[in-house]
Amino acid sequence: MMKTVKVMMATAVSMICGVLAFGTPVFAMEGITKSNFNYVQYANTYPDVYAAFGYDRDKIYDHYVKYGKAEGRVACMTPTEGLTVQNFNAAQYAKDNPDIAAAVGKSAKALYQNFITVGFITGRVGHSTDDLIEAKLKLYRVIPTITKPGMTDEEKVKAVHDWLCTNIHYGFVRYTDTNEAAADSYTASGPMNYQTAVCSGYAEAFKRFMDYMGIDSKYVEGTGYNDLYPNGGSHAWNQVKVNGKWYNMDVTWDDPINGDSGVVNSYDYYLNNSSEFSNSHVAENAYSDIENIEFED
DSSP: OOOOEEEEOOSSOOSSOOTTTTOEEEEOOOOSOTTTBOHHHHHHHOHHHHHHHTTOHHHHHHHIIIIIHHHTOOOOBOTTTTOOTTTBOHHHHHHHOHHHHHHHOSOHHHHHHHIIIIITTTTOOOOBSSHHHHHHHHHHHHHHHHOOTTOOHHHHHHHHHHHHHHHOEESEEEETTTOOBOGGGGSTHIIIIISEEOHHHHHHHHHHHHHHHTOOEEEEEEEEOOSSOTTOEEEEEEEEEETTEEEEEOTGGGSOTTSOTTSOOOOTTSSOOSHHHHHHEEEEEEESOOSSEEEEO
16 A cells, blocks of 8 residues: 655754665666657757657657757657556546547546647646656646746756745655655655655756756765764765856755745855865766666665
């Protein structure tokens, strides 16, 4: 049986968080593939591609592989990666879109096929019963609310940084029956479904924002040092590429536990390549792709 969760703000947790406390994260280094390629966004971004292929996924992906990459065109990942008929919330989709239900019927398979082939393209909202996939869909829907056409990559990065700092609280999502820290705390599910996460949750959410906007970034795990933990503790942060240069980014430490809710408390760890950052953050692994994350006990 699935454990139910509740949000419990940690009043005495430090900003050093246990990335490995719930198990070792396993990252599948897949990159852009046909299954996670956001062909809709690619076609919308490049009118010549849309004029030639419409929304034909196979032809658009073939164009990207053969020509787009070499031409420097930007490809993004899609939040529908991993969405299946089994975890698609068909009942909610039918309720939210009665016109579609009337047209295709109420079978889960028909509604799922409609969403991934038509609904997603036309801006219909879909949901998943899987927490992480639901988080990805929610995250994707945030992007047009905080960005606008013509923004530079740096402006988009700042918009994501500020959104996370003003909407997410540092802490642990808890299972109601055991009061144990839930896995959601350590992934994008925490910030997107419960507005609560520890460092790896912030870092994964930031990375997925960048993936869906086509901005190069990395999820970094290693050791963080601060006044509470002078000997260091497990920590996660990001690196992001802006104007052709890689920068360090730690959204968690810009959103301190005791800071004001709903405001950006700090830019101390924003696009920071200072020696102070390097001294307080010692990287062990950096991942360019985190499309599939599992936690092994």
